[in-house]
Every structure is written in structure tokens, then in C-alpha cells.
Amino acid sequence: MTAIRFTTAGESHGKALVAILGGVPAGLPLLAEDVDRELRRRMAGYGRGARMKIEADAVELLAGVRAGETIGSPIALLVPNRDWENWRDVMAPEPDPPGSDKRRRRVTRPRPGHADLVGVLKYAREDARDVLERASARETTARVACGAVCRRLLAEFGVEIGSHVVELGGIRAPVPDTLPATLNEVADRSAVRCLDATASQRMIDAIDQAKADGNTLGGVVEVVASGLVLGLGSHVSWDRKLDGRLGQAILSIPAVKGVEIGLGFEAARRPGSDVHDEIGSGGAARAGGFVRRTNRAGGLEAGMTTGEPLVLRVAMKPISTLMRPLGTVDLETREAAKAQSERSDVTAVPAMGVIAEAMTALVLANAMTEKFGGDSLVEMRANYDGYVARINRP
Ligand code: EPS
Helix, strand or coil: CCCEEEEECCCCCEEEEEEEEEEECCCCEEEEEEHHHHHHHHCCCCCCCCHHHHEEEEEEEEEEECCCCCCCCEEEEEEEEECCHHHHHHCCCCCCCCCCCCCCCCCCCCCCCCHHHHHHHHHHCCCHHHHHHHHCCHHHHHHHHHHHHHHHHHHHHCCCEEEEEECCCEEEECCCCCCCCCCHHHHHHCCCCCCCCCHHHHHHHHHHHHHHHHCCEEEEEEEEEECCCCCCCCCCHHHHHCHHHHHHHHHHHEEEEEEEEECCHHHHHHHHHHHCCCECCCCCHHHEEEEEECCCCEEEEEEECCCCEEEEEEECCCCCCCCCHHHHEEECCCCCEEEECCCCCCCCCCHHHCCCCCHHHHHHHHHHHHHHCCEHHHHHHHHHHHHHHHHCCC
């Protein structure tokens, strides 16, 4: 059933991150720069650690693209880790010579909140590095690369995806009634990707304070996708409902603990008259000519797009590597200890927004190819146009 699909591989300090993305129709214009632009956005944001100064993420398109266009075959993407040069000894796939201590930087004091403890026990490892290297949010680089290709496909159908930080470290930003049309252009100008200048400064101060305290901060991001055609997803089966599919994709982002659609939890507190969006006419052709006076549903009804903007809010917990570490138990001695602290970020909430955009793009592109199919972009467009014409016939 799934049309667009992808898989990633790669450890945080391994040689590279790789991804294979299947199901993208032939004839989509695609440049490495389309991907690199998103990779750069993911690296930015106030509160990131020293790693982002080492890396300069850029993609190599290994397969599936020729002369600036997709050819319908699986797209293989590679993003090298520059830091690999500093970690070769620790991460090399070859067995160690007898008596060598190459595998330094061993991790035996699991961090509460990270995959360390459960991963070591579950996978029968003695070094939590075997777990944390893959659990690291570095993996999201590969997701953002795949998401960038999907964004390029969605753009062909007028779909734009943006995000902005609405809360960080407990500081809430006022959200304007109307978002800027070029949401990312405006949000990316703020070091914390927040639309409000005063709140941005307060968030920056909170990050500085957390850093001084050896602490970390979480937050909330709003993701908005506009230009969507009515009817992506389906009401007929649980696994085809778009809200469920988005929830799964967003909750799979490291450190994400919650996702709301439209009013989200607030809808549970209001009477129906203050929740449902009244239907009017005079809307866009892609919405069948219908329009909503409000968009409290966040662009989804019964697991299908309504044609109104898709609005998601995503909650991220603070990163679990604390420079003033929490209590743990040493895996070797089983005695009380302080958790391992190694280089990390104070917050990655601004970057999480970019990652949530990418996951949203993957789900939406999947739903688009599922509905409009086609081996080529030309065929997909013909199917799309035929559908839009039909939903506009009285
Ligand atoms: C990340 C790279 C990592 C961390 C962060 C995300 O680099 P390093 O571990 O070498 O400093 O900055 O990873 C985590 C937050 C985590 O918990 O592992 C990246 O590229 O996004």
C-alpha cells in the first residue's frame, strides 16, 4: 500500500549516513542543492553543541537521479560524517588486534532518558556505545535528506511545509493569527526559529542559563503544510488514516513525546460548536471549491485532508545527555554512579522542527503517490488534475 518508502543506516560517529528512498516518480527535477538546503537548516539553531561546527552536511546522490531528474528507480543518498576522522579507532568495523585498547570511549554509565540501559541489555552488549551511536539524533540527517526529495515532489503540486518554535524551556511565544506566507523564511531568521523577537531573546537567555547549569531544554514546534489537495489518506481502514500515519512518523523522531493535530487536547475541553469547522463555498479548486471559516481540525477530518492547512504541534523532551549528570548504576560494578556525559546539545528544538517538516513531507508524499500513483510525474499530474476536475463538478 505504501508508495514512498525509505530506510536509513549509519551511526553518529560512523563513516556516513545512508538512505534509500523508493517510490519517487520519474521526471522530478532534483538537485543535490535541494537536499543540502534542508541539511543546513537542520544543523542550525541556538543551543547546538560543538559537533555542528565540525560537520558541513552535504549529500551525494548515488543512484536514482540522472541529469538533474529522477528516473523512477530507488534514490540512494549518502551524507558523510566529517567527525569520522576523529572516531576511526573507536568505530572501525575491523576487529581489534589482541591487547589493543582501541575501543576507548566505552560507555558503561547509562544516561537516564537515552537508549543506553535498555539497549545494552536487550542487544547483549557490554558497551552502551553500540546502542547510543544509532540512537543518536544524528540519524535524522538521513531522514531530512529523504524528506527534502519529498518536499521537491510536493512543491510540484503547490504544497509548502514550514515550522516555527512556539515554546522552548517553558517560554511560550505568542502565535500570530495569520502566519507569514513564507513561514520558514521568517522563522529561519531567528536563532531559535521563533516568530516573536521578544520570546526569541528570552529563549536564548534560557538556553544560556541551562548551559551554565549543565542542563538541557525541551520545547514545542508547530508544523504547517499548506496547498494540500482534499482527500489524502482515508477513513476506510485504521492504517490508512493520515492522522495516525503522521502521529507514527512524528513520534518516531528522537526525544519527541507528543503530537497534537489542530486544537489537539484543547478539543477535548470544548463543546462541539466550538470545535468543528463550519463549511462554506468559494474555496480553492483543490478543496473541491469548499472552505472552512475556522481550521480547528488542523486540516484533517476522519483521517483525510480537507484542503485546509495541516497543523501539527510537536513536543520534544530535553536532551538526555546532561553536563551535570543524573544518578545511574554502573553496568560493570552495578554500583551507584553519575551518568556518562559526552559532548551534546543544550537544546535541539529548532532542529527538531526541520526534522518534523521532513517526516511530514515523507508521509504527505507517500499519501500523494498512493492516491495519484503513476510511474512518472507527468502521469501523476494527469491523475491529480483529473481528480481535482471531478471534485469540482456539481
Ligand atoms: C547530532 C549529533 C550529535 C549530537 C546530537 C545530534 O553529535 P555528537 O554526539 O557527536 O556531539 O549533537 O545527538 C544527540 C542529541 C544524542 O542524544 O545523541 C546531530 O547531528 O543532530
